[in-house]
Amino acid sequence: xxxxxxxxxxxxxxxxxxxxxxxxxxxxxxxxxxxxxxxxxxxxxxxxxxxxxxxxxxxxxxxxxxxxxxxxxxxxxxxxxxxxxxxxxxxxxxxxxxxxxxxxxxxxxxxxxxxxxxxxxxxxxxxxxxxxxxxxxxxxxxxxxxxxxxxxxxxxxxxxxxxxxxxxxxxxxxxxxxxxxxxxxxxxxxxxxxxxxxxxxxxxxxxxxxxxxxxxxxxxxxxxxxxxxxxxxxxxxxxxxxxxxxxxxxxxxxxxxxxxxxxxxxxxxxxxxxxxxxxxxxxxxxxxxxxxxxxxxxxxxxxxxxxxxxxxxxxxxxxxxxxxxxxxxxxxxxxxxxxxxxxxxxxxxxxxxxxxxxxxxxx
Amino acid sequence: xxxxxxxxxxxxxxxxxxxxxxxxxxxxxxxxxxxxxxxxxxxxxxxxxxxxxxxxxxxxxxxxxxxxxxxxxxxxxxxxxxxxxxxxxxxxxxxxxxxxxxxxxxxxxxxxxxxxxxxxxxxxxxxxxxxxxxxxxxxxxxxxxxxxxxxxxxxxxxxxxxxxxxxxxxxxxxxxxxxxxxxxxxxxxxxxxxxxxxxxxxxxxxxxxxxxxxxxxxxxxxxxxxxxxxxxxxxxxxxxxxxxxxxxxxxxxxxxxxxxxxxxxxxxxxxx
Numbered sequence: 184x185x186x187x188x189x190x191x192x193x194x195x196x197x198x199x200x201x202x203x204x205x206x207x208x209x210x211x212x213x214x215x216x217x218x219x220x221x222x223x224x225x226x227x228x229x230x231x232x233x234x235x236x237x238x239x240x241x242x243x244x245x246x247x248x249x250x251x252x253x254x255x256x257x258x259x260x261x262x263x264x265x266x267x268x269x270x271x272x273x274x275x276x277x278x279x280x281x282x283x284x285x286x287x288x289x290x291x292x293x294x295x296x297x298x299x300x301x302x303x304x305x306x307x308x309x310x311x312x313x314x315x316x317x318x319x320x321x322x323x324x325x326x327x328x329x330x331x332x333x334x335x336x337x338x339x340x341x342x343x344x345x346x347x348x349x350x351x352x353x354x355x356x357x358x359x360x361x362x363x364x365x366x367x368x369x370x371x372x373x374x375x376x377x378x379x380x381x382x383x384x385x386x387x388x389x390x391x392x393x394x395x396x397x398x399x400x401x402x403x404x405x406x407x408x409x410x411x412x413x414x415x416x417x418x419x420x421x422x423x424x425x426x427x428x429x430x431x432x433x434x435x436x437x438x439x440x441x442x443x444x445x446x447x448x449x450x451x452x453x454x455x456x457x458x459x460x461x462x463x464x465x466x467x468x469x470x471x472x473x474x475x476x477x478x479x480x481x482x483x484x485x486x487x488x489x490x491x492x493x494x495x496x497x498x499x500x501x502x503x504x505x506x507x508x509x510x511x512x513x514x515x516x517x518x519x520x521x522x523x524x525x526x527x528x529x530x531x532x533x534x535x536x537x538x539x540x541x542x543x544x545x546x
Numbered sequence: 547x548x549x550x551x552x553x554x555x556x557x558x559x560x561x562x563x564x565x566x567x568x569x570x571x572x573x574x575x576x577x578x579x580x581x582x583x584x585x586x587x588x589x590x591x592x593x594x595x596x597x598x599x600x601x602x603x604x605x606x607x608x609x610x611x612x613x614x615x616x617x618x619x620x621x622x623x624x625x626x627x628x629x630x631x632x633x634x635x636x637x638x639x640x641x642x643x644x645x646x647x648x649x650x651x652x653x654x655x656x657x658x659x660x661x662x663x664x665x666x667x668x669x670x671x672x673x674x675x676x677x678x679x680x681x682x683x684x685x686x687x688x689x690x691x692x693x694x695x696x697x698x699x700x701x702x703x704x705x706x707x708x709x710x711x712x713x714x715x716x717x718x719x720x721x722x723x724x725x726x727x728x729x730x731x732x733x734x735x736x737x738x739x740x741x742x743x744x745x746x747x748x749x750x751x752x753x754x755x756x757x758x759x760x761x762x763x764x765x766x767x768x769x770x771x772x773x774x775x776x777x778x779x780x781x782x783x784x785x786x787x788x789x790x791x792x793x794x795x796x797x798x799x800x801x802x803x804x805x806x807x808x809x810x811x812x813x814x815x816x817x818x
Binding site for chain 2: 421424427428430431433434435437438439440441442480484485486
């Protein structure tokens with residue numbers, strides 16, 4: 184009978200497609216989209232350049248051949264737009280991965296670099312440096328630049344504060360970590376406001392830092408980010424299998440022979456390295472670290488290794504296109520902060536998905 | 547083989563059990579019984595290293611647990627948890643494969659050998675067909691058997707179970723205990739917390755009763771499974787009858803409207 188046949192279908196729609204196949208589908212789509220987007224993103228900007236010229240120039244640069252484009256076009260396409268696009272790619276991937284790690288460690292779907300106060304710490308470090316009028320580069324840090332260094336320092340200090348506050352009885356408990364993170368983030372936000380009101384002149388640049396932007400950033404910043412990016416990713420990848428075990432809870436993790444606290448600490452350090460460098464080069468960009476892990480989990484679900492790969496790719500994609508919008512929505516070369524775009528894009532989309540899921544899961 | 551000397555178990559500053567002296571030789575199956583809150587889970591968590599002992603010494607396979615690294619301990623002792631809070635989003639095979647975590651090298655992953663062992667453990671627990679199913683879609687009984695498979699995949703000489711069969715129907719319960727029997731024959735030491743008195747009597751060699759923060763009773767089934775002892779421990783009248791086929795003592799609970807001196811047909815079953 185028909186009725187018996189329908190009761191035998193799998194309990195969830197997800198089961199119909201094998202997990203590995205779902206992962207391959209998501210990752211391959213995202214990877215292909217990233218490649219196409221990098222090229223496409225170079226088409227957008229205040230200076231109109233024909234698509235043919237752009238494609239030719241990129242092809243020439245990649246193959247090492249000489250191009251017949253003039254110096255100004257080369258500057259705009261390769262030095263400015265390509266550098267900026269690649270930076271957005273790196274930062275987006277970092278934020279997506281860091282968000283997945285934070286949500287995995289804290290087993291809290293609301294966790295992201297903000298919840299733990301890491302972003303706020305970095306923003307405060309930068310604000311303080313702006314207010315104190317620290318010169319843009321110091322002889323000690325000729326390459327890094329003072330502002331990124333201050334942001335990184337702020338991120339690490341915030342992380343240390345959260346860990347010290349969240350420790351109880353020598354253990355890192357996830358409930359207290361979230362609480363400590365919220366406390367630290369709120370406190371730092373108040374401090375940033377204080378800095379702003381103390382120093383009216385620098386408000387514009389501080390606000391810029393808090394909203395996040397890729398304006399005027401490019402290859403130099405890519406070079407700054409890359410070592411931290413690779414280091415953070417390496418740490419996270421090494422402990423990615425442990426993320427799955429952490430999801431079972433500390434009791435089972437210990438019974439399986441995993442030192443849960445040490446693993447959590449390593450993962451926190453790795454994710455904070457990624458977050459700190461992101462804030463250092465582009466300011467605080469919200470929503471990517473929160474929305475991307477959710478999106479990916481809804482699309483493929485399952486274990487953390489494939490989740491991390493897909494989160495990185497989807498995060499990169501999301502931020503790249505947010506930046507394209509940020510620099511092309513306003514007329515005459517004016518720019519929106521990219522953080523505003525990600526929040527405007529991510530917020531409603533996220534609500535829609537969440538409602539859909541609640542609808543589906545309702546009995 | 548598990549040995550505890552004057553152990554004190556508890557969490558933080560709360561002492562739950564004290565004066566725990568215990569020696570479980572290899573190949574013995576021990577049932578851990580006692581009223582709710584008597585410390586069964588605390589004792590198991592202390593054995594599995596989740597709770598550090600608050601005093602005394604503890605040895606597993608003759609090795610002092612204080613000097614054991616978490617991975618080394620997980621190669622000596624596997625645990626089957628009571629229940630899982632929320633099921634993680636992964637397939638059953640991945641969950642079972644985690645039983646091989648204590649064996650993987652620092653940078654290496656699970657090997658083909660690990661996968662083979664995990665698959666064998668699933669077959670042994672009758673969960674092979676669930677391998678690619680998401681853990682979230684399993685029934686309670688299926689989930690419990692997958693967790694048992696994970697503990698078997700750990701290939702440890704000692705196995706701890708915390709009420710691992712309480713959620714299962716009677717056929718599944720018997721199946722799990724049969725499986726544990728075959729493990730015992732291979733010389734595996736098993737300690738299982740268990741609520742079901744009759745199952746405990748049928749499948750354990752020795753029973754340990756916990757009450758009021760101490761070991762109240764410890765001995766072979768035939769010695770400790772007596773009407774006076776059980777009635778006192780559980781503070782409720784309990785009669786003992788002999789299993790009609792194998793003679794193992796079984797507990798009968800008496801409803802209040804049965805006269806206390808009703809004649810008993812089965813020898814050894816009466817209790818005054």
